[in-house]
Amino acid sequence: MAKEKxxxxxxxxxxxxDQISSVFSNPTSPYPPPLDLLVxxxxxxxxxxxxxxxxxxVGREGLMLKAFAMRLFHxxxxxxxxxxxTTPPISSSDLLIASAGPGGFLTVDAICSVAKSNGAKxxxxxxxxxxxxxxxxxxxVCYVPAQTMASDGGDTVVSGERQLLPMGxxxxxxxxxxxxxxxxxxxxxxxxSPESVRSRHTNLE
Numbered sequence: 794m795a796k797e798k799x800x801x802x803x804x805x806x807x808x809x810x811d812q813i814s815s816v817f818s819n820p821t822s823p824y825p826p827p828l829d830l831l832v833x834x835x836x837x838x839x840x841x842x843x844x845x846x847x848x849x850x851v852g853r854e855g856l857m858l859k860a861f862a863m864r865l866f867h868x869x870x871x872x873x874x875x876x877x878x879t880t881p882p883i884s885s886s887d888l889l890i891a892s893a894g895p896g897g898f899l900t901v902d903a904i905c906s907v908a909k910s911n912g913a914k915x916x917x918x919x920x921x922x923x924x925x926x927x928x929x930x931x932x933x934v935c936y937v938p939a940q941t942m943a944s945d946g947g948d949t950v951v952s953g954e955r956q957l958l959p960m961g962x963x964x965x966x967x968x969x970x971x972x973x974x975x976x977x978x979x980x981x982x983x984x985x986s987p988e989s990v991r992s993r994h995t996n997l998e
Contacts, residue, residue: 858892
């Protein structure tokens with residue numbers, strides 16, 4: 794019984810990982826590859842004096858961005874989650890990274906609009922670059938071609954089986970993987986050693 798349960802877990806985990814991995818085989822043209830775009834934008838910010846990186850997303854997308862903000866801080870960058878009590882004002886030297894997988898949320902639209910009106914660059918992550926309401930605020934669009942709640946078929950059951958990754962789980966999982974790739978590549982660009990990254994981790998745990 795224990796062996797069967799282990800095999801079931803291994804099978805499910807492989808299927809989930811394969812589904813998320815397949816996202817990065819999808820073409821993104823005419824938009825640039827998301828990994829290259831994020832590394833390039835973050836490298837530029839790192840070279841500007843007194844510049845900050847702001848991150849925002851709703852729901853599970855927001856959780857992925859919070860995890861990303863933590864690692865950017867560990868890389869020595871000034872990263873802030875919108876609505877945190879210690880978040881500074883945004884200005885023209887800064888970068889806002891926001892996400893709205895299905896194409897738009899009222900809160901994301903409003904925050905991007907404020908950032909743009911203050912001269913900041915706005916990098917928008919989405920799976921719906923052509924129809925999203927918030928794209929009008931974008932300096933750059935980071936297209937992640939993954940399934941979201943806007944494209945999962947709603948309550949439709951395919952071939953009598955539930956989806957392994959429902960609603961926006963594919964997009965959210967792809968964000969986690971994408972951000973880990975960015976952290977790895979950006980660490981190389983910034984010349985950050987594993988020791989220097991680890992030294993910035995909190996010790997108040």
